[in-house]
Amino acid sequence: MRRTGLALLLVAVLALAGCGDDGGAGEVGDLVQGRLGDLDGTSYALLVPNGRLTVVVTDGQETLGATEAADGQERDAPAGTEWVALDWRLEPGVDLDALQRTLMEDAEQRTTLALVTGDGTVDLGDAPGSSTTPGDTRTSGTVWVAVDEDAAPVVEVAFDDLTTSLDTGSGEVSGDMAAALGDLEEPTTGDCAPLQGPGGAADVACAYVVTRVPYLAGRGWSDEGWTVAQVETRADEFGRAGATYAVQAVRDASTMEGADGSTVVDERLDSLVARLVAAGAPPRLEVRRELTGVRTDGRGPDEATLTVSGGVEIG
Numbered sequence: 001m002r003r004t005g006l007a008l009l010l011v012a013v014l015a016l017a018g019c020g021d022d023g024g025a026g027e028v029g030d031l032v033q034g035r036l037g038d039l040d041g042t043s044y045a046l047l048v049p050n051g052r053l054t055v056v057v058t059d060g061q062e063t064l065g066a067t068e069a070a071d072g073q074e075r076d077a078p079a080g081t082e083w084v085a086l087d088w089r090l091e092p093g094v095d096l097d098a099l100q101r102t103l104m105e106d107a108e109q110r111t112t113l114a115l116v117t118g119d120g121t122v123d124l125g126d127a128p129g130s131s132t133t134p135g136d137t138r139t140s141g142t143v144w145v146a147v148d149e150d151a152a153p154v155v156e157v158a159f160d161d162l163t164t165s166l167d168t169g170s171g172e173v174s175g176d177m178a179a180a181l182g183d184l185e186e187p188t189t190g191d192c193a194p195l196q197g198p199g200g201a202a203d204v205a206c207a208y209v210v211t212r213v214p215y216l217a218g219r220g221w222s223d224e225g226w227t228v229a230q231v232e233t234r235a236d237e238f239g240r241a242g243a244t245y246a247v248q249a250v251r252d253a254s255t256m257e258g259a260d261g262s263t264v265v266d267e268r269l270d271s272l273v274a275r276l277v278a279a280g281a282p283p284r285l286e287v288r289r290e291l292t293g294v295r296t297d298g299r300g301p302d303e304a305t306l307t308v309s310g311g312v313e314i315g
Helices: 098-104 176-180
Strands: 031-033 042-048 052-056 081-092 111-117 122-127 143-148 156-159 160-166 188-191 206-214 218-234 235-239 243-250 263-267 271-279 286-298 303-313
Touching: 042 156, 042 160, 042 176, 052 156, 081 111, 081 122, 098 218, 122 263, 143 156, 156 176, 160 176, 176 206, 206 286, 218 286, 235 286, 235 303, 243 271, 243 303
Parallel strands: none
Antiparallel strands: 031 143, 042 052, 052 081, 081 143, 111 122, 111 156, 156 160, 188 206, 206 218, 218 271, 235 243, 243 286, 263 271, 286 303
16 A cells, blocks of 8 residues: 655654664564555455545564665564554545445544554554645555564554454454444435325425434534434425416425434425434434425416425334
């Protein structure tokens, strides 16, 4: 994997003991910047709200060669340790449904990595994944770390205060973030039952999509999960009191238990897409649209409104 720009926190620790004849100096957790290039190691794929994070970890070795270190110096591993190389990349949106990506992707949050080995933790830096990540935190190239030779290191990935832990010995993934994202299901889609309104009639095309996500950009994590319902309606005309009206505007008044109103995602002359968000698992979505139109046929007021509604079971 290749990335541009050097991470300052990594450059700061390049100056370890000189060449191999000083082997044994240093300690667990010593870190050396490696050269750019692909690693021959084991790849692990982890899901974070911003997409798929791939971490590559090599087997341990006693000596770090001059062609492997960015500074060209050969190093023996400190006593009781071995050198392990790591690299990682974040692929925004990968392994996420398009709507789930829209909901969870949060450019304000950083995906940070650390390596737990021995009795200590080594900060590895950020995984670049958005244009808002400051240049001085974009990790580049490979990283070599002196790890305890008696226990496999653990990679910890943090996002907005929740962590996923990767045991490089067993490949087991655990932690609050892993548990939250592990049950992510595909969104449910369908057509609404016919929307009806008193005092008039309209042929309204109505479709919905409902998804549940553990993280919502701008709101953070929810232990209960976030339920997001998105409804799209389209209506060209409606009838009222013997007159026909061409739709000129649509207003949403949909409700869902726990939702604080709706947000318009897309609005056009005769169509509307609105989104509702609630913590937990509300059982029902009430779709309600207010249609405003101008008379095109029959006798009646030049302008009229008609409110149509219907329910969708989502629990």
